[in-house]
Amino acid sequence: MTLELISQARIFDGWQRTYSHQSAATGTTMRFAAYLPPQAEAGPVPVLWFLSGLTCTEDNFTQKAGAQRVAAELGLMLIAPDTSPRGPGVPDDAENAYDFGLGAGFYVDATTTPWSAHYRMRSYIEDELPELVGASLPADMTRQAISGHSMGGHGALTIALRNPGRFRSVSALAPIGSPMNCPWGEKALTGYLGPDRAFWREYDACALIADGARVPELLVDQGAADNFLTSQLKPELLEKACADAAIPLTLRRQEGYDHSYFFIASFIEDHLRYHAEALR
């Protein structure tokens, strides 16, 4: 599998790049963003995966979070994938809703038609893309960490919970706490997996924890003025699941902050430093 370089720009003595490639998992052309810090010119560097939220492409985090300056200082490669398959033949929600279909892959492998043909973001993010990054970029795949925002924050939690030992650290910004218990999640899991909630559990962080999955610890930031806080995100569900399982969770409620990239930009430095410490 080969990567095509779509664009690159010099930033903080490193390179911000966008790549595309054919994906066997999704059966489409996929794009992802990679920030290569200056240290990558001398050899492999640790990798921080950042999974974005609903409506995002690989560009949102890259262009709005302002993560590159600190990533350059810390020598972290940043990988920001797209959030769904796209292109000819890829179905979208009939109403073009923002919370299902394009831009809303929810990091699951769909099992229902017509979604199962292309919406295989779990396999893409968990298996195919790491293999490609490890083979094609100066990435030290023995030193990986994962984070994300909202739908992607929850994606990061579930991927880490299902792959113990792969990530040295895990964090999230305003993650969905439990998709089995919020309207965004119930819509997505019903649509991609069907109505049997037993099949949803491997895609719900709280259910995974209740079923025995573990991570050593978690850092979560949550804006207290987030308009999705009580209706969709429900951090108290994650808080309870972690408490019941004795998983150390640092949940910081940030007064006045909403759900936007202004919130992410305000706290991403803390997350990068948290991961860099674990990746040393």
Ligand SMILES: N[C@@H](CCC(=O)N[C@@H](CSC=O)C(=O)NCC(=O)O)C(=O)O
């Ligand atoms: N358009 C929607 C809200 C969509 C939204 O807020 N998306 C967030 C992620 S939400 C959870 O996954 C986002 O990151 N948007 C991209 C950005 O650059 O801000 C609505 O109108 O409610």
